[in-house]
Amino acid sequence: MEWGMANRMAQLIQRDGHALFLPVDHGYFQGPTRKLEEPRRTIEPLLPYADALFITRGVLRSSVDPDNSKPVILRVSGGTSMVGKDLANEGITTSMEEAIRLNASAVGISIFVGSDYEKESLLNLSKLVNDGERYGIPVMAVTAVGKELEKRDARYLALACRIAAELGARVVKTYWCEGFEKVTGGCPVPVVMAGGPKVDTELEVFKFVYDGMQKGSIGVNLGRNIWQNDFPIAMIKAIRAIVHGNATPEEAQEIYESEKVEKD
Ligand code: 5RP
Numbered sequence: 001m002e003w004g005m006a007n008r009m010a011q012l013i014q015r016d017g018h019a020l021f022l023p024v025d026h027g028y029f030q031g032p033t034r035k036l037e038e039p040r041r042t043i044e045p046l047l048p049y050a051d052a053l054f055i056t057r058g059v060l061r062s063s064v065d066p067d068n069s070k071p072v073i074l075r076v077s078g079g080t081s082m083v084g085k086d087l088a089n090e091g092i093t094t095s096m097e098e099a100i101r102l103n104a105s106a107v108g109i110s111i112f113v114g115s116d117y118e119k120e121s122l123l124n125l126s127k128l129v130n131d132g133e134r135y136g137i138p139v140m141a142v143t144a145v146g147k148e149l150e151k152r153d154a155r156y157l158a159l160a161c162r163i164a165a166e167l168g169a170r171v172v173k174t175y176w177c178e179g180f181e182k183v184t185g186g187c188p189v190p191v192v193m194a195g196g197p198k199v200d201t202e203l204e205v206f207k208f209v210y211d212g213m214q215k216g217s218i219g220v221n222l223g224r225n226i227w228q229n230d231f232p233i234a235m236i237k238a239i240r241a242i243v244h245g246n247a248t249p250e251e252a253q254e255i256y257e258s259e260k261v262e263k264d
Contacts, residue, residue, distance in 0.1 A: 004136030
């Protein structure tokens with residue numbers, strides 16, 4: 001691996017081999033997502049506990065100070081919205097030159113395997129990998145399911161993750177699922193887990209993050225289940241303890257309970 005690529009990967013994946021990415025890119029198709037209405041207010045208190053931010057160029061420029069940031073994974077796919085015809089019909093929104101200008105450590109793009117736009121999104125990934133490899137910028141592929149959340153099973157996610165890796169993604173972001181070892185086992189590049197819509201209890205989140213880590217994931221790219229929580233700092237600290245401290249779900253719950261005493 002070229003020095004530049006290796007150095008960028010090392011900015012993202014920490015020395016223990018694990019990573020906690022904080023995604024705040026949801027507005028690119030959801031608009032002002034709950035508790036991300038004012039991105040700066042959401043992002044600033046959580047930054048110290050994140051290894052990297054997954055973010056669009058607009059929110060990066062407007063809401064993150066360049067002298068107080070973390071490595072950036074730049075969201076570079078989009079062009080669709082929640083109210084449009086098909087979320088899967090994304091294009092590449094940002095040039096590699098822009099990613100370099102913003103000093104991005106990686107770029108991120110969604111793929112929609114099985115959708116009407118499967119081919120377009122996979123060729124977009126391939127093009128991005130071609131450009132990224134030329135400049136030493138890793139590509140994170142996001143195995144997106146649009147509104148079809150029920151697609152998130154091991155068979156589908158293993159297929160999507162493997163295709164992303166085959167096309168050259170350096171990291172793959174997917175969802176946790178039952179039988180997650182099938183997903184990580186079939187994917188020859190590091191896998192991080194997203195959370196999806198906020199679930200009912202913190203313990204559920206801690207359990208799936210822990211299970212996914214035991215089954216070969218290197219960490220998380222977890223957004224709403226952190227910043228939509230009433231105590232987001234307590235939440236990110238507890239998740240960090242699992243990802244980087246090998247804490248059990250019960251230990252993470254204790255951390256959450258003790259940290260949430262002080263209102264974030
Ligand atoms: C949204 C994304 C997010 O980065 C990803 O879904 C992770 O966030 P969450 O944990 O909230 O699902 O790709 O476009």
